[in-house]
Amino acid sequence: MKYDFTVGDKKWxxxxxxxxxxxxxxxxxxxxxxxxxxFPYPSGAGLHVGHIKAFISMEVLSRKRRMQGYNVxxxxxxxxxxxxxxxxxxxxxxxxxxxxxxxxxxFTRQLKSVGYSFDWSRVVDTTDEDYYKWTQWIFLKMFEHGxxxxxxxxxxxxxxxxxxxSNEDSQGGKCDxxxxxxxxxxxxxxxxxxxxxxxxxxxxxxxVDYPANxxxxxxxxxxxxxxxxxxxxxxxxxxxxxxxxTRPDTLFGVTFMVIAPEHPIIDKYADKIAxxxxxxxxxxACAKKTEFERTQLQKDKTGVKIDGLTAINPxxxxxxxxYIADYVMMGYGTGAIMAVPAHDERDYEFAKKFGIDIxxxxxxxxxxxxxxxxxxxxxxxxxxxxxxxxxxxxxxxxEVLTExxxxxxxxxxxxxxxxxxxxxxxxxxxxxxHCPHCGMVPVPYDELPLRLPEVEDFEPGEGGESPLxxxxxxxxxxxxxxxxxxxxxxxxxxxxxxxxxxxLRYCDPKNESAFAGMDALKYWMPVDWYxxxxxxxxxxMIYSRFWYRFLYDLxxxxxxxxxxxxxAVGLVLGSDGQKMSKSLGNVVDPLDIVxxxxxxxxxxxxxxxxxxxxxxxxxxxxxxxxxxxxxRVAGLTELVHGKGVTPALESSFHxxxxxxxxxxxxxxxxxxxxxxxTLLNEIYDNGSLTRDELLTFVKLLCPFAPHISEEIAETLGxxxxxxxxxxxxxxxxxTVDATVxxxxxxxxxxxxxxxxxxxxxxEDVLSLAKADARVLSQTEGKTIVKEIYVPGRIVNIxxx
RNA sequence: GCGGGUAUGGCGGAAUUGGCAGACGCGUCGGUCUUAGGAACCGAUGGGAGACCGUGCAGGUUCGACCCCUGUUACCCGCACCA
Numbered sequence: 001m002k003y004d005f006t007v008g009d010k011k012w013x014x015x016x017x018x019x020x021x022x023x024x025x026x027x028x029x030x031x032x033x034x035x036x037x038x039f040p041y042p043s044g045a046g047l048h049v050g051h052i053k054a055f056i057s058m059e060v061l062s063r064k065r066r067m068q069g070y071n072v073x074x075x076x077x078x079x080x081x082x083x084x085x086x087x088x089x090x091x092x093x094x095x096x097x098x099x100x101x102x103x104x105x106x107f108t109r110q111l112k113s114v115g116y117s118f119d120w121s122r123v124v125d126t127t128d129e130d131y132y133k134w135t136q137w138i139f140l141k142m143f144e145h146g147x148x149x150x151x152x153x154x155x156x157x158x159x160x161x162x163x164x165x166s167n168e169d170s171q172g173g174k175c176d177x178x179x180x181x182x183x184x185x186x187x188x189x190x191x192x193x194x195x196x197x198x199x200x201x202x203x204x205x206x207x208v209d210y211p212a213n214x215x216x217x218x219x220x221x222x223x224x225x226x227x228x229x230x231x232x233x234x235x236x237x238x239x240x241x242x243x244x245x246t247r248p249d250t251l252f253g254v255t256f257m258v259i260a261p262e263h264p265i266i267d268k269y270a271d272k273i274a275x276x277x278x279x280x281x282x283x284x285a286c287a288k289k290t291e292f293e294r295t296q297l298q299k300d301k302t303g304v305k306i307d308g309l310t311a312i313n314p315x316x317x318x319x320x321x322x323y324i325a326d327y328v329m330m331g332y333g334t335g336a337i338m339a340v341p342a343h344d345e346r347d348y349e350f351a352k353k354f355g356i357d358i359x360x361x362x363x364x365x366x367x368x369x370x371x372x373x374x375x376x377x378x379x380x381x382x383x384x385x386x387x388x389x390x391x392x393x394x395x396x397x398x399e400v401l402t403e404x405x406x407x408x409x410x411x412x413x414x415x416x417x418x419x420x421x422x423x424x425x426x427x428x429x430x431x432x433x434h435c436p437h438c439g440m441v442p443v444p445y446d447e448l449p450l451r452l453p454e455v456e457d458f459e460p461g462e463g464g465e466s467p468l469x470x471x472x473x474x475x476x477x478x479x480x481x482x483x484x485x486x487x488x489x490x491x492x493x494x495x496x497x498x499x500x501x502x503x504l505r506y507c508d509p510k511n512e513s514a515f516a517g518m519d520a521l522k523y524w525m526p527v528d529w530y531x532x533x534x535x536x537x538x539x540x541m542i543y544s545r546f547w548y549r550f551l552y553d554l555x556x557x558x559x560x561x562x563x564x565x566x567x568a569v570g571l572v573l574g575s576d577g578q579k580m581s582k583s584l585g586n587v588v589d590p591l592d593i594v595x596x597x598x599x600x601x602x603x604x605x606x607x608x609x610x611x612x613x614x615x616x617x618x619x620x621x622x623x624x625x626x627x628x629x630x631x632r633v634a635g636l637t638e639l640v641h642g643k644g645v646t647p648a649l650e651s652s653f654h655x656x657x658x659x660x661x662x663x664x665x666x667x668x669x670x671x672x673x674x675x676x677x678t679l680l681n682e683i684y685d686n687g688s689l690t691r692d693e694l695l696t697f698v699k700l701l702c703p704f705a706p707h708i709s710e711e712i713a714e715t716l717g718x719x720x721x722x723x724x725x726x727x728x729x730x731x732x733x734x735t736v737d738a739t740v741x742x743x744x745x746x747x748x749x750x751x752x753x754x755x756x757x758x759x760x761x762x763e764d765v766l767s768l769a770k771a772d773a774r775v776l777s778q779t780e781g782k783t784i785v786k787e788i789y790v791p792g793r794i795v796n797i798x799x800x
Numbered sequence: 801g802c803g804g805g806u807a808u809g810g811c812g813g814a815a816u817u818g819g820c821a822g823a824c825g826c827g828u829c830g831g832u833c834u835u836a837g838g839a840a841c842c843g844a845u846g847g848g849a850g851a852c853c854g855u856g857c858a859g860g861u862u863c864g865a866c867c868c869c870u871g872u873u874a875c876c877c878g879c880a881c882c883a
Contacts, residue, residue: 213804213878220803220879227883245883258883301881327881337883345801346881414882534877608825610812615876619812625825628840671814674824681824743820748864750820788863794819798863 001637001715003630003708005598012707013115021721022066022074022117028523030071035062036503036563038532038540039077039124042103043084047110049580049590049618053606054569057531057667059116060607063703064664066117067727073524074117075506077124078104081132082495083161086426090458096426100127110591115599115706117723122509126498131505132428133449134515135497140431140442142550147193148420150440155419157185162460163422164189184287187464190430190491192418197546198222204545209565214537221538223414228398230338230407232257235310235319237269244333244412248401249393250340252381253361255351257311257322258303258337260330261286266306274307279324286326301327301350314406315382325350333412342367362389418543420494423466425458427492435479435486444480466490499540500547503527503562515556522558530563531667541566567667571615572606580618588618600705601627607669607704629677630708632684633701637715641688649689650734652682653696657730660700669704676701691716696728744769745796746778754795762789769795 016022035058040051062074080100089096104125111118124131142148156165158175164187165175175182202222205215227246234241241257259265261283270276282304303325311320327346328337341351341358348371351358358367361381365372378384378393383400387393401407421430431443431450443450453474458467468474468490479486501515508520532540541563548562573579574586581587593602605626610616656679663672679697683689689697695716698709702722713722736758742765744752752774756765766787769775779799786798 216804217878223879223882225882243883247883325881327883329882332882334883339883344883346883349881412882414879538878608812614806616812619826621826622812629825631840670812671824674814677824741820745820745864748819748862753820786863788819790819792819793816794864796819796863 001634001712003598003634003711005600005707008711009113009115009594009599009707012710013112015710016115016117016721016723017112017120019721020121021723022062022072023119023121024073024075024524025071027071028519031069032073032524032528033062033065033070034073034524034526034528035065036075036506036527036530038530038536039079039499039502040107041082041084042078042080042100042107044088044099044103046103046106047114047590049572049588049593049606052114052590052602053572053612054531054533055111055116056603056606057567057569057612057669058529059603060664060669060703061529061667063117063706063723064661064727066723067699067702067725069726073122073506074119075122075124075509076111076116076118076120077122077502077506078107078126079495079499079502080104080125080127081427081493081498083163083422083424083426086424086458087161089426096458097127100125113594113599114590114602117706122506124502124505124509126502127426129449129451130512132498134505135428135493135501136431136443136448136450137445137515138501138547138551139428139493139497140445140448141554142192143432143440143442145550145554147196147550149191149193149417150188151191152186152188155185155187155189156182157187157464158182161424162464163424164419164464185464189419190421192420192546194418194543194546195413195415197549198224198413198415200549201542201545204549204561207561208563210563211566211568214534214566214568217537218542221415221542224411225413226409226411228394228401228407229334229410230314230401232311232314232338234322235312237272237309239265239268241265241311241322241336242334243336243338244410245338247340247343247394248397248407249378249384249387249389250343250361251313251315251338251397252384253340253342253359254313254320254338255341255357255359256320256339256347256354258325258328258339258347258350259306259322260328260335261324261326262330263324263335265309265336266324269309272308275304278304279306282324301325301346301353303327303350303354305354314404315400321356323350323354331416332414341371343372345371345373347371415542418546420497421491422494423460423464423491425452425455425460425467425492427494428497429468430489430491430493432489433477433479433486434489435482435484437484438479438481438486441479441481441486447480466492468492496540496543500544501551503530503544504548504551504557518558525557526559526561527563529565529567531567531569534568537568568613570611570613572609573615573617575618575620577617586618593623597623597627598630598707600630600708604630604673604705608673610670612667612669629673629680630705632680633697633705634708634712636680636683636689636694636697637712639683639688640691640694640716642690643692644690646686646689646693648686649683649693651737652679653693654730654732654734657696657700657728658732658735661727661730664703673704698722699725699728740792742769742792743794744772744775745794746775747798748796749778751775751778758792762791765789765795770797 037055037058058074062072066072085096085099089099158165158180160178160180161175202224225246227244228248229242229244231240231242273279303323306322306324309322311322313320339347341347342360343362359380360367361379362376363379364374364376375389378387378389384393398409429450429452433441435441453471455467455471460467461469475488477486477488504516507524508516511517551557552560576586578584590602605623608626609622656675659675660672698712702709706723710722738758739755740758742754742756743750744754754769766789775797779797782799784797785800788796
């Protein structure tokens, strides 16, 4: 048989759709499997080959699970709000709704042409008002529970996109969307209090099966540290200077204090500061730098001593100077530190530069040369002298600090609260009304969704305000609380909002009275397996775990963590080994492969190209190899004779069933396909196989290459869909060969092989081995000192 | 700087986790069939005439090391003056 993909692919795709083959069933008594892929952003560029690889793992697994009798939820949706669509809409003067609909239609057509077994009856579109109604609903619940607040701070602002970015969206000082330089701007913006969930997000990691590196990355991102808060008295000032330290044991070694340039205490006590001009100048110089630039210049410490502020060491009573320096960040801890130059490299460098005292409090280093950050015996530390630092002195200090009311133990996090806003059109409107009498008032739940108004002009305002601000009919409203004139919030939510809960909507996508019904949630949640890119490990995953955990605390979802298992997909690189990019001209369009070779070839090649979790380069000739393999599979139809079992192939079939089944579970698709290739070669060597064997073969192939597998099954007389047929089971006893080939070694060097009965005794094997000519030639005239026999593997004769 | 990872033929990658290194595929070479082949099929393919040598490099443990240990180099990915 020859398979014509130009006809067959469509034929089977149509039939799957007509028979609703891949739609999840409402029968909640069946064993379930919920496989999730990161839903795509429907860009105008269409499907990328990276999407193909990203989706193929859960595709293969879901197809196998269905054949194993599971009720499978393998959904697809579109994360369609976002700046790219909006910028395109502005450029082409087309409404983003139209652009989005067009792109989704295109993605849908393309995804279907690859034969993905998504449940198309549950498609979720984050820009659909029936969806974002619930995004707004969850936001209001957070507002209600004090997790939403507004704050005026320095924000990362992209002058090109005219939008405020979160820290996550502006890493390296570049805008995540357009890659222009981010500037610092003072603005009042919305925040979600994600830091309140820091500990829950940390402890939740113990309950889930993520790879160690992913867990580690999330742990680092949250960045919990334990230490102490200490309040330093300021000479002649009522207020105390509060600092955070992880090393309260070194308190007696404090010789100066440093505060961040933005620290509020400067303005508050400006009249006490003698050199205010100098301090101001320094502060302005720092403000001009972005946080990125500040960290880049970490080599050289700069700072200014504040004349007029003197701190008092709460334990020793010594007076110590206070500096302002940009190596201390306002955003971490309290924005102020106690400096212990003897035992901190940064403080040491600063102290050397400014000629400040260095007091050693831990023995073990040479502080005349460098800071000593190791452990040792405490010295020069009054009641701590003689203690081992860290071990018990930290606990002792915290005890004393607490007793005397000068401080207490505490924790801090690197993670900051989530800047939750965009001043753009194409996002979920934040459902809050600003009332001159009542303040911030939430839009009542029964008025959701708060729809995006129709506007003519999607351009953001010059002051960086949202296009919604120009729509008077939207802005002007009545306060839901007092009925007086009020103004609507005009910011929209960031793109991460819609993707923070989409996996819940899939469970019950048409529900009108809740984001999803509890029955459906109890059955489908948690997600059994979530596959996606490493770039989403610290943003999307942490955000969505936060939203989910919040809903759990409200009793709205049934399990404590949303994703039971997570795995990562590796990039598809260009054939030159570099990241695919238009400028390098190494981009592969998956639809070109589909039209030239068929969907099965694309799918099989992507599975076969390498380790799924690792980046691997594209190879055009490799694609042809996949095509050749599938053509050879089709050729098997010519070799079919009779039914039942071919004795010469039986063991190979059982081994292959075992291997393919196990490899799919570990996403080792390359070796699964290699095993099918090996079996194929054996069948060709054998010259024939039975109908039943070919059926088994195409069942194993079906998750990878479903169209051709269905077609072959049909030629064998199968009437129902192969995609829903029972997955083959192997018989362990039949995977064991009657004879085994052992490696023959002398002194660990390979000298040949030996074929023996699988049940042969140790004595028999050893005597056979010692009698072997190739062994004899090495052992002759020497003394055998050791004989090693590992059944099924190796014989090693050690001689002297 | 800190944390995590990787290193195997001409290429992508295998190796039951300490037991025949290079499965499978690509490429290459030779052949068959062809007017032709950049199609298909068959055969060979780590290096070396050979004894032997080969998993980034140098050691170590072991009967036996791609795998474990020590040191080292290169590259990749996170985080980065985090107090």
